[in-house]
Amino acid sequence: MAAVDVQQPVQPESAPSIPDYLADPDAVLKDVESEWRYGRAPDYSKTRKVYAETKQMNHVAGSLESMVENLVKNWEVEASFKPVLSDWRTVDHSKYTFAINGGPPQTAEHMLKVGTYNAIIAPNEYYSPNFSDFASSHKTFKRMMPTFAWEVLEVYSGPPKVAFKWRHWGTMKNDYVGFNE
Numbered sequence: 001m002a003a004v005d006v007q008q009p010v011q012p013e014s015a016p017s018i019p020d021y022l023a024d025p026d027a028v029l030k031d032v033e034s035e036w037r038y039g040r041a042p043d044y045s046k047t048r049k050v051y052a053e054t055k056q057m058n059h060v061a062g063s064l065e066s067m068v069e070n071l072v073k074n075w076e077v078e079a080s081f082k083p084v085l086s087d088w089r090t091v092d093h094s095k096y097t098f099a100i101n102g103g104p105p106q107t108a109e110h111m112l113k114v115g116t117y118n119a120i121i122a123p124n125e126y127y128s129p130n131f132s133d134f135a136s137s138h139k140t141f142k143r144m145m146p147t148f149a150w151e152v153l154e155v156y157s158g159p160p161k162v163a164f165k166w167r168h169w170g171t172m173k174n175d176y177v178g179f180n181e
Contacts, residue, residue, distance in 0.1 A: 021074040021090050022067040028074045034087040042081050050170070051149035059152065068164055069152040076150070079116050080138065085109065117141055123180075131179035140178060145170040 020027040025048070028034075029041045036042075059066040075090040082088055085108050097105035100120050111119040115134030121127055132140060141148070148170040156163040 025073040047147040050147040
């Protein structure tokens, strides 16, 4: 009689699942339980169409470039249209800050108060956040440029700190109207 040493086949470790907002640029638009600034999720279909037709890059699904691009697109939706920070899924609420051009770190609450455009555009000869609140700043830019696509061009470093090159583009449909100092 022969004895055989039989080993159970080794099960491959399953890849860790990633959050949907890293895999799908429209993930947070499906958050039906969230409070939305204008009562419902915004419609990004025109912007996504312009993006698909005019983008420069074709990132492989699941690549770091693709995940960074999806994260930023979902973050922008949340920062612009979810007025309650606890509804934001793309950031760690206790640690999140942002800084622009070497300026001091600002909180998400600051961005929610003043608006995304006002939080990231310093007063200059063409635009002054001092004359525009959250809603009016969005109207100014949306009327001027109805679609404003965004893409990652290159990722320079991986997590936990990601540095990347990007572009933001659109076609001006109306004159820019702003109030300055």
